[in-house]
Every structure is written in structure tokens, then in C-alpha cells.
Amino acid sequence: MDVLDRIKEQVENNPVIIYMKGTPQFPQCGFSSRAAAALQDCGAKFAYVNVLADPEIFENLPRFADWPTFPQVYVDGELIGGCDITLEMHSSGDLHKAVAEAAKKWPAEESEG
Amino acid sequence: MQIQQNIRQKLEQTFTPLHIEVENESHMHNVPEGSESHFRVLLVSTQFEGKPLVQRHRAVNSTLSEELKGQVHALALHTMTPEEWFAKGGSVPESPPCLGGGKS
Numbered sequence: 001m002d003v004l005d006r007i008k009e010q011v012e013n014n015p016v017i018i019y020m021k022g023t024p025q026f027p028q029c030g031f032s033s034r035a036a037a038a039l040q041d042c043g044a045k046f047a048y049v050n051v052l053a054d055p056e057i058f059e060n061l062p063r064f065a066d067w068p069t070f071p072q073v074y075v076d077g078e079l080i081g082g083c084d085i086t087l088e089m090h091s092s093g094d095l096h097k098a099v100a101e102a103a104k105k106w107p108a109e110e111s112e113g
Numbered sequence: 114m115q116i117q118q119n120i121r122q123k124l125e126q127t128f129t130p131l132h133i134e135v136e137n138e139s140h141m142h143n144v145p146e147g148s149e150s151h152f153r154v155l156l157v158s159t160q161f162e163g164k165p166l167v168q169r170h171r172a173v174n175s176t177l178s179e180e181l182k183g184q185v186h187a188l189a190l191h192t193m194t195p196e197e198w199f200a201k202g203g204s205v206p207e208s209p210p211c212l213g214g215g216k217s
């Protein structure tokens with residue numbers, strides 16, 4: 001499958017997904033670490049892709065959504081932003097709301113993690 | 114200093130900011146001394162009024178697309194309208210420390 005189709009499928013089949021350097025348990029970038037921690041704090045399940053472990057996605061994700069940096073957080077199929085936006089939304093409470101709204105659309109047993 | 118100056122100049126031209134800070138944070142990361150790879154930008158501009166954060170960041174990213182394609186590896190962005198800036202009393206969160214992951 002073409003890498004952009006692969007990304008599209010991931011983004012559309014998960015209520016919340018983060019493309020990050022490392023994993024939520026072992027982040028390898030301070031910005032990725034903070035964004036993943038903010039998502040974890042929202043309490044809902046989210047998917048992640050370690051871009052350091054997938055060179056094809058690492059190379060092509062920036063052009064997928066015309067966003068040049070990592071991490072990238074998608075909620076309900078839409079890019080919400082990178083680390084700074086995720087953290088700002090977290091402190092304003094908007095992240096919790098957006099994540100909860102997205103989770104409602106996907107019954108728990110169907111979500112991929 | 115060249116990249117830092119270019120970033121400041123381009124942002125000033127594009128956004129006519131009320132307040133701008135461009136800080137080279139490369140020393141916080143695993144890069145050679147004197148690198149210009151990691152930056153933190155604070156931009157306060159009336160052009161952000163009525164625009165969601167994702168649109169504001171896109172506008173900045175596209176202004177700096179040349180730099181982001183080149184040496185600039187990380188860009189911490191804080192984009193505010195003058196009203197938001199005054200409401201916050203003029204402070205932004207510090208950027209996180211590097212955790213060692215490289216560019217590839």
C-alpha cells in the first residue's frame with residue numbers, strides 16, 4: 001500500500017493517534033514526550049506510531065498534512081497540531097473535550113491501539 | 114546567528130508582530146556547539162485574531178518553510194493575539210529537554 005494511503009487509513013481508523021519519536025512509554029524526543037503525556041492524561045485510549053521505527057512514515061508524514069514537524073496529533077481524522085497546540089489545548093481543557101467527543105464515535109471494542 | 118536572524122526577519126515582515134522572541138535553544142539538544150537547529154518562537158500579532166491555533170502554526174510554518182526544510186529541526190511555537198498575550202501576562206512555557214532521539 002502507498003505510504004500516504006497507509007497514513008490515511010491510520011488517521012481515519014483511530015479516534016486519536018499520535019505520530020511521535022519513540023513510544024509513550026519510551027519517548028525519544030521531549031516534544032513527543034510531552035504531547036503523549038497530555039493525551040495519556042485525557043484518560044482515553046489512543047494509538048501511536050513511532051516514526052523513528054518507520055522510516056517511510058518519517059519521510060512522508062510531513063507532506064501528508066503539510067505539517068513539517070513531529071509530533072503530530074490527529075483527533076477524529078483531523079490534525080489538531082503538534083506539541084505546542086496539544087499542550088495549549090490540554091491546559092485549556094479543549095483536548096479532553098475533543099478526545100472524549102472522538103471516543104464517543106468509536107465503540108471501544110472497535111478502536112485500534 | 115544567520116538562521117536566527119533570517120527567522121526573525123521573515124516573521125517580522127510577514128506578521129508585523131506586536132512582540133516577537135526568537136530563541137536558539139540548540140544548546141539544550143544533542144547537536145554540535147553553535148548549531149542553529151532548535152528554536153523557540155513567540156509571536157504576538159493581530160493577524161492571528163479569529164484564527165485557530167492550527168491555522169496560525171501553518172502560517173508560521175509556511176513562512177519558514179525554507180528553514181524547516183534545511184537546518185531547523187525543531188520549532189516550538191507560541192502564537193498569540195495581543196489580547197491573549199496581555200491576558201497571560203506575557204509568559205510562555207519552557208521547551209522540554211532533549212531525550213536523545215535523532216533526526217533519523
